[in-house]
Amino acid sequence: MPERIKNIVQMMEEIAPPYLAEEWDNVGFQIGDINQLIDKAMICLEVTDAVIDEAIAKGVGLIISHHPLIFRPIRNIRMQDPTGKMIFRLIQHRIGLYCAHTNLDSVLGGVNDVLATILEIKDTIPLNNTRFEKYFKLIVFVPHSHVEGVRDAMCRAGGGHIGNYSHCTFQTEGIGTFKPLEGTNPFIGKQGVIEKTPEVRMEIIVPKEKLDAVVQEMIQAHPYEEVAYDVIPLDNAVNRHGLGRVGKFKKPLSLFQLCQKLKEKLGTASIKFVGDPDKQVQKVGLCGGSGGEFIQEALNCGCDCYITGDIKYHDAQYALHTGIALIDAGHLETEQIICADLARRLEEAVQAHRYDLQILLSQTNINPFQVL
């Protein structure tokens, strides 16, 4: 049975919540019918005409792209304009489009974490625009018969996620007491009699954005007429999202060795760098894609080197003057690593949901540059 685009969008939004996108960005479901049934979704960094050709040839119903196709407001959709033509063709061939851009950059486990992991950079924290996700603790008292159902409902609605772990709850046994008053229709006990019943106190953490949904689902799955639960705001930030990352190598390496490592790990044809090739690098800042604007932040963090793409000439001159080493490993090269990782994570989510959906990784070369 094919799957609704809506359900794939939901899986994507769990991986990269849209509220983490920068204000100037345009992310989410951009083109198509959210209720359309599809059996293949394809991941790419960027939508091009060749990527659309590939999607048509492979019978893909949804393209998931990192770069948004619709970025600035559009006034018309015409075949004679490059963006217009792509939008037109996607609609013509009933191919939906979903984009996860700066939300996928900022989220824990997103573009920058994948880049840091590939380079074996440890103890990373965000480089810029750090956002602390506000969390709540939800405590609910459940009879034994409904423990699994209530847990499942709360986790499905977005509770109980810590890092890469789902279904994180804690439960203790106890005795609940209550006296059903006149006009009630109790699940357990009789009107006017104090009832003592074994219950489980279940605790779960919930991000602020999911709190209403989790409480609603919990009440739906709970058998009691009046559900007893507490919502407590937490002061300990559980997740820190943000643009770019700062971290450390276990052992220092020379700038030259780091360039070689990047070339090898990212499979790039060429790398540009600024600084003494023998400079020892241990603390490093990085930002996949076009991160030239964060050189100052990397300097402020005391980084020996900053890795990104699209570095401008004058920014390189500035870095040389301040002493921070720079590596321009390419916009596309520092970001395309996310595609395979995203495919793997979506595949896991598809299996967990038992969806009948194939996740493909685009094989089209989208690099506009050639190197001589």
Ligand SMILES: [Zn+2]
């Ligand atoms: Zn990019």
